[in-house]
Amino acid sequence: EVQLVESGGGLVQPGGSLRLSCAASGFTFSSYWMSWVRQAPGKGLEWVANIKQDGSEKYYVDSVKGRFTISRDNAKNSLYLQMNSLRAEDTAVYYCARGMTTVRSYYFDYWGQGTLVTVSS
């Protein structure tokens, strides 16, 4: 059974940093793209970042470029999101998701339960 378990969320002041983790199990982690998707309170889903199986390709939504870094450790079956220079608008539930690629797109077939990040003074 595929399982994705996020951790590391919490309350942080504007301008601060936080590192999210996602522990994966039930599948061969090193064979899949992985992603982070977030959802602000009462709002819709927003894609944040994708990372290729070997970490050689990374993609980000414009609003987090230069502030967030996605990474992975295949030996530990873990995905990470380093978030720096946090802003109030980064407040959201952050989901870890397994990525699937096709010739014509990218999508998410399994999701974790999410971890809440609150940016506030």
Next chain:
Amino acid sequence: SYELTQPPSVSVSPGQTARITCSGDALPKQYAYWYQQKPGQAPVLVIYKDSERPSGIPERFSGSSSGTTVTLTISGVQAEDEADYYCQSADSSGTYNVVFGGGTKLTVL
């Protein structure tokens, strides 16, 4: 920036058919995907590659595509189908630049 447009809300009575649309200029070139999200839960994939249904998803869920619009159809809606539904695709600049629609709240009357 690229956008996918969904109606904010759709309401149907039990047993009727619900249709939720999603429009975007790149949809003729990119597949669309649909997710169901119930309150307090993570999203669940219900349709992939425009019209394919993952295992475990009821047959009443179907998807279709026509030009710049894709449609999620739920036939014989049940009370348990009340949820938010999101379409997802990618913009024309690249497969890996993911975009979500704003979401549609399906209310079962």
